[in-house]
Amino acid sequence: RFALAWTLPKTTAKAYAELPNEEFLSRLQMSFGERAGVFCNVGERNTxxxxxxxxxxxxxxxxxxxxxxxxxxxxxxxxxxxxGLRDVAELAxxxxxxxxHHQDLGSMAVLSRYADHRRVQTRRVQHFTDGLLRIFSNDYPGLNLLRSAGLQTLDMMPGVKRHLLRRTA
Structure with a gap:
């Protein structure tokens, strides 16, 4: 059992949200493949x-x-x-x-220092997630093969996979 975020164009997402469960599962399985096994049930869907x-x-x-x-x-x-958790930890x-250092907690100097550092970290994550979205949400010829090969290669390199997961956690 797991939750899934399936990124689709707006009109496709709206249409898929209205599909009967069986049809939705069929399209999901066709798109996702069998990497996680066979999908047999679907819960509440939101867009x-x-x-x-x-x-x-x-x-x-x-x-x-x-x-x-x-x-x-x-x-x-x-x-x-x-x-959000990193924001809380760094603000604390x-x-x-x-x-x-006996500084005013709400001073512009203290809060700007926090905001400037978080902006850099946030943009790094935004660029990473946007890059993933661009890689996995288009149908350029041959890109499906490259994506599959990349994911399979990553699965065969647990050290690299752990490193990437740690960097995003």
Whole structure:
């Protein structure tokens, strides 16, 4: 049992959301293959518009936006939640650091330092997830073979696969 984020063009996603379960499963199986076995059931389906969003100015006055309030990434790699956790951890670290140095926690200097560093990290993840989306959501001739070969090669290289997973976690 698992959850799946299937990235499709908007009109296709809307049409697939309205399909009977059997037809949806058939199309899912045809698209996904048998890497995860045979799909035999489907739960509730939802559609969400995907895109990359980032607040231009996540700090305003003494307020800082974090998590999905500050940035949204494609769900293809499941990184939105991880980014939010990193935001919380880094903001907490900045608060501790500011406290230790007797700085005003809500000052523009403290909050801007946090926002500037998070912007760099967030954009790296946004570019990564956007790249994955572009690689896996088009039908250029031959690209299916390259994708399959790349995924199979990655499966045969557990050390490299672990490294990539650690970098995205």
């Amino acid at each position: 969400y518009a995907v895109g990359l969003t980032e607040l231009y100015q996540p700090v305003s006055g003494r307020v800082v936006a974090i998590g999905n309030a500050a940035h949204i990434v494609h769900p293809v790699a499941g990184q939105g939640f991880n980014l 670290e900045n608060i501790v650091n500011a406290t230790e």
